[in-house]
Amino acid sequence: MTTPTSTVPPALSNDGSDIPPLWFTVPDGLFALPMAPTAEERSSLAHAFVRELYSQGDEALWTPAAPYYAAIAEYMAEEGVSYSAMGLFSTDGSGVAQCALTVAAVETDQTDPEIAAHGTLAILSTDPLNDARWLDLPCGPAVSCVTLRELTLQPEVTATGEETKLLTGQIQVHVPFSTGPYTAVLTLYTASTEYWGEFCDMVAAILQTISFVEPQD
Incomplete structure (x- = not known):
């Protein structure tokens, strides 16, 4: 998987709510979905999004695709997601490693980040399938x-017509706000687990850029 270059950090949108802002930097190769508060804005952003995502396409592809991604963005916004992106990265061969990245803000009853983090760690550690760990970020x-997790794909949805096992991975990081009673939840999901190490490195790099005050650079 190619090493991406950092882009301008997007701010976590509060859309008029009391959620404090959050900034972070993402690499090239992550295409942000058209998250916006109104249908008109989502429609406009969706048309630009599909042209960037499918840069080799044309109007025959872009026209039906734009409303689809606008609808996905609306659904995610209703579920509390403030940032969502699709990751497409070229591999050493001719393939593409894919992932999905979302960031949401969840309200908590705790304003002390350390207490909130300890509570989150205690809850996540109760599931034996979770590898939950404490992080000290900037x-x-x-x-x-x-x-x-290993998923079983039924024959009707596989290219070979046979039942197939698919290994998927999820990295989720809970970052308590230092500026209010909220926790940012960053989630990366991928079925391209052969590049799991690279995705872990990418998430680690993003986490180092998270800031609750607007960066000066």
Whole structure:
């Protein structure tokens, strides 16, 4: 998987709510979905999004794809997701490693980031399938949770027509806000687990850039 270059950090949108802002940097190769508060804005952003995502396409592809991604963005916004992106990275061969990245803000009853992180770690550690760990980030304490699961794909949805096993991985990091009673939840999900190490490195790099105050650079 190629090493991406950092882009301008997006701010976690509060859309008029009381959620404090959050900034982070993402690499090239992550295409942000058209998250916006109104249907008109989502539609406009969706048209730009599909042209960037499918840069080799044309209007025959872009026109039907734009409303689809606008609808996905609306659904995610309703579920509390403030940032969502699709990751497409070229591999050493001719393939593509894919992932999905989302960031959401969850309200908590705790304003002390360290207490909130300890509580999150205690809850996540109760599931034996979770690899939950404490993190010390530049922005403060956080908790990571890694889960690998094997899914069974039925014959009707596989290229070979035979039942297939698919290994998927999820990295979820809970970062308590230092500026309010909220926790940012960053989740990366991928079925390209042959590049699991690279995705772990990418998430680690993103976490180092999280900031609750607007970066000066």
